[in-house]
Amino acid sequence: MAQVLEFKLPDLGEGLTEAEIVRWLVQVGDVVAIDQPVVEVETAKAMVEVPCPYGGVVTARFGEEGTELPVGAPLLTVAVGEPSAQEPEGSGNVLVGYGTQAPAARRRRVRAGAPATAARNGTARPEDAAPPRTQVTASAPAAPAVADGPVPVISPLVRRLARDNGVDLRQLAGSGPDGLILRADVEDVLRANSARAAVTAAPAERTAPVAAPAGRTPVATGAPAGEVRIPLKGIRGAVADKLSRSRREIPDATCWVDADATELMRARAAMNAAGGSKISLLALLARVCTAALARFPELNSYVDTEAREVVRLGHVHLGFAAQTERGLVVPVVRDAHARDAESLTGEFARLTEAARTGTLTPGELTGGTFTLNNYGVFGVDGSTPIINHPEAAMLGVGRIIAKPWVHEGELAVRQVVQLSLTFDHRVCDGGTAGGFLRYVADCVEQPAVLLRTL
Missing domain, CATH: 4.10.320.10 (E3-binding domain)
Known part of the structure; x- marks a missing residue:
């Protein structure tokens, strides 16, 4: 005898309490397998697929596309058969943003033309189930729209x-x-x-x-x-709330300096000419940041307002600002201080692609300790950005452009960049901030300075 089980929107973690239904991946009458993704939702952190821990026939869905649901609200109901002694009713492996831990073989889909039978732990009668449909996942390539697709x-x-x-x-x-x-x-x-x-x-x-x-x-x-x-909902709403809080709570100040980046560009060209993986400019700037934070740890911290304490951190989780179609996001490179330029390049590329496709997980969008903002990609020289709360500072990098520059006592055309540091004045004074920024500029102008910390 079939048993109808209700699957509710699970706890999303990271303090998130609601999600918006972006797209249903199953219809009423479809046969689903244990841990098969059944709905695509968007939270304030990312867009993810939610797997259902039950296998059987979908008997009801709750909420149309575009509807916001709170955690714990019903998503759908599934009719399952009598559970066998060997198989559990459900996997229980619902981890939004991180997938499930079920074996790959159990995450199979029902393809068009397959018999309408329940997966593993239940059997559906053909007259109870609608004709099977080809399932569509968020990771599938986009296809031209059809009348009912x-x-x-x-x-x-x-x-x-x-x-x-x-x-x-x-x-x-x-x-x-x-x-x-x-x-x-x-x-x-x-x-x-x-x-x-x-x-x-x-x-x-x-x-x-x-x-x-x-x-x-x-x-x-x-x-x-x-x-x-x-x-102002979803990621755009979350960004608005975070920036507003930063502006309210953090007494920020900004200092900036022009630097001759000619030698840094030459060093990068020499690295890439030597063969192997290409090194990105962002990775070199990140390496400079981690070296500077080792010398000025005051800027790798946050303020515990309740305890009235400045908390200095022993690791650098480096965030970088990324503009996407879905709004501004700040992916985080974990343990950036322990990575070389090649590793940083690869991680920047992976996270940038995930940001572009909207597949960043909550864990990849939180926990940053310092942010690198390369606003030069927008063709601007300088900016006074808002600090990514609760961090204490953000390094801004403008466009690198040929300008007249006095080099070794003579006027020459050099590749010049404007660097800015926006910092929380509670964690340090202008002398510390200026020392940090000057060290970054020295590394940009003379990359050999970095050899002291490698």
């Missing part, structure tokens, strides 16, 4: 933007790879709709209340045509 969209933020403004994604031809719909595609439609509304609307209509799409805050009377409101 998923629409390839680059991020949940873009999907939400379209939904909140009544844009039918199935009518769009994405400009990304393989027809992937980008944020710019949706914004183009919104601008076109706004322009048409401006041309056709009568004066009286323009001052009338504007009806908001379902789930949206109504637009005030007299609001400009085409106004778009984007909820």
